[in-house]
Amino acid sequence: MSTASRNFLIAYFCLVILPITGLLGILKHSRNLVAPISIGGTWKIIADPGSLAGLPCGKSLASLQDASITVSQSGKDLTIALPSSFRNNASGRLDGSILTASFLPLETPSGNSACGDDPAVSLTATVDPKSAPRSFFGTLSIPACSTCTSAAVHAVREEPVANKAGE
């Protein structure tokens, strides 16, 4: 075997064979890595109209009754497309199974001092990872409103992610 061929084989082993072995090792040892629960997709909001109406500063919340929201998920970060009465693309976060998000209505309530300066609506919910179709239960509230109570909210995912490759 010539020196050039021997050098080629050594280089090939070091730069190709060894890295492929490393790749297989990475795939084997990392296959149990855990990513956040999947909540991407379209969700149907089911809320109690009575309790929504009980939020004097949250007129726009009425539009959430039976509305669909679309969640775009990138790990723990969420981008949520909302009905037209809200400013589109609210951002949210998923920590474990706890979903938090904040929505800004298009119209800010005026003439009600109890509503405060910040019209943001806050969603805090717990995702049930075992439910099929996936669902969450939580509350909608307006943190800046001192007289508002929270409204219970329930949502069910309409279109589960099609490709279940690992869940």
Added chain:
Amino acid sequence: MPDLFKLVLQVAVVLATCRAMGFLFRKIRQPRVVGEMFAGILLGPSLLGWMAPHFSAYLFPPQSLGFLNALCQIGLIIFMFLVGMGINTKELKHEGHAAVLTSHVSITAPFVLAAALAVYLYPHVSDRSVSFTAFALFMGAAMSVTAFPVLARILTERNMLQSRLGTVAIACAAVDDVTGWCILAYIIILVRAHASPTPLWITLTGIVAFGFVMVYGVKRWLDRLLTEFQMRGHLSEGLMARILLFILVSALFTDYLGLHLLFGAFLMGAIMPKEPQFVRYVIDRFEPITVTLLLPLFFAFTGLRMSVGLIHGREMWMYCGLIILVATVGKFGGSMLASWLAGMPLRDAAGLGLLMNTRGLMGLVILDIGLDIKVISPALFTMMVLMAFVTTFMTNPLLDLICPGESIARSASPVVSRPSTQSSLTPKSPNSSVA
């Protein structure tokens, strides 16, 4: 029914923007395709949707995007056929140890680094609907691909196509693309196997049988086309229509088998006769409408699916930076090291590394499939598109630095005297478009 007025308006706006950006990018010595990629980003939520949301919503309402996508997919089917036609992996045999080592390292280095990065990124930018294996393999495939057509274009423009550096780069890119598409096929099978009611062994058997029929059956008929071409100097309209029909049927078969339309088109191109004049003839007939009309629509559609706004916060931008860094170190560093160890001068080795780091349209096509099959999230898609854009954009200026004119002229002395089929995907005039 599609809103024809809206569809024609969309096509006109996309074409005008792509031509304008292509022209501007040519002024800064970039291939037109880089400008067209940028035009796509401009037309999406990252700029137009952010600056003029109402106009953006009027021009690209969500319900109209299905028709735009259909046109894109037809364009991509023909484009992948052209890419497959331009690829001739047998050329690797002429290039010796340097090309074999470089091509294999230029796949394994970015692949392994991407898999290592995936360990860090998976919990941050993915979710449990995707297995780690599929995620890591996809990251590897997307980072290890080289934009064969863009590479050929850059080499043509720099008069390097017949140089030692050029021939090695083209041969390596051909191997990279074929390997990348094989890995992607595996990922799609892996991902869809969990959702499909069809048992995996049936899918695999179908794919093997289809490949067998294509290589040992259809290829023979295609070889007859070459004989016909050599006798008459041209192919009749009927034969051209039959080629087109075969492309579509092949694409439909791979889609039916659970892969993707583009695999069939690519395979059809790959088994076409590789006689240079024949390749040039066929590509000349299919290329103009594909690269001037249909591919810009794909750039726009990709731009509409990405949004820089999804990358928010320092942490997300750090992920994006890491992706670009790892992709560049893996591809550029791996190719450079391998070719240098194989005896190439350091400057040429660095030039080869830069050329191999060009991802361009091929990167976008793979990413688009990844988003379709939901292996990557929208934010990761945006980061990876930025990576494909940045790595393509950096090629020419860095080549100017590393391989300036004198260096190119020296290394441009032909080592292999043969007609070029690789230029087949590059237009004849510098102002024409290329993918």
